[in-house]
Amino acid sequence: MRVFRSLALLLTLVAPIALAADLDTDAVAAPDTSFVAGNFNYQVELILFRQNGEPAATNQRAPEDWAAGAQALGAESKTSTTLDTLVGKLAASQGYQVLLHRAWQQPLSATPSRVAISDGQAQFGHYPIEGTVSLSLARFTDIDANFWVNQLDDHGVLVSSERMRQATRVRNGELTYLDNGSLAMLIKVSPLPAPR
Template identity: 25%
Template sequence: MLLRRLFLATLALLMSAAVPAADQYDVEIIVYASLDPDTGEEYWPALQSGPDLASAWYFDHTPALQPLPRKAYRLDAITGALARSRQYRPLLHFAWRQPGWERNAALPVRINIPLGSALPVYPESHPLRAPGTVTAPSGLASESAFRGEMQLLEGTLMVYRSRYLHLVADLVYQERLGPSADSSPYGEDGGIVYQPIRLQQSRRMRSNELHYLDHPRLGVIARITPVEATEASEDKTEETPDSSPTE
């Protein structure tokens, strides 16, 4: 009996190793802010540097990052629930398709939402395309790219595959505090002081599951789906016969 179990376990391992990993993945992301975080008297220092924006890519910099249409989104119900909540504010909801890169080949996606944008931002209203003055990544130091016009949300998201899928997030959210004060260490725009909140995390993920990156002020909800699974689900839906009564 023991030998049989060992044989079956070995056979299952060999079969799973023989199945090729997906070449393409659909990545869907929701970024949200907490409106009433329970952080007590916690102090958030002013940032001395920011995410490495100079090495990140807008969608129109490379065909390897393909933005998905809204009809392909699967997390609209979650965005709607966040928008109706008094505790959270959805900032960004978007999705893209990319290869299953290894870490040293992965391309970070660049995020930037200007202050005053209608929230949540979808690709139709702000398609995360490069402004006319921005060029492709040049490898410059992160500080040189970060110190510019203040953005409500700015940073990078990167997905890569090793033994598991991984999501790496480095985001800065400007939380509104109120009218400016001479003693404030934070940045301001139009006489309003904003406190920078940075979320910098890496998370191991499983495909087809929801994952969360937690922070007292800022959060990310992510789902990564192998393209084969996505297309199989769509094909099955299209092939389902119409069960409505006929005359």
């Protein structure tokens, strides 16, 4: 009888180990690829705005290489905006000032891709508004936004900057609010229908 108890105890200790090893083998043999992204086109739309009455998040100047490693957002990538009603409400409010509203399409994958966005007249390598957005896609979309709102003097020399830097993970198709004190952003990343 004692032998049977020892055998039963041994089986209860060994069975979970064997099952775990079997599960590990299955995981290696057949990985879950249902969420792995290929190069699919997505529409990205962002609204950068100032929240009046909030102190500036930073007073350091934008670096000379603010767009290092980012692709310039070409005219062929730009798309029409869909959040115009929301922009109108922000602009009509006394508490907000819309600084930038852009929409574009780009392929997304698990490898992060960065685009450079600017607005206004370039002077000595800087724009009144400049920044980058890095996006990568898996189960969710990872967003890393880094923007500068610059003050340039009459000669085009950079005097001061406000910075907005936020990183987050969002569900595709959801409008997301990123708060950074005086500057804030609304961003939406939506899959585009596959071409027929």
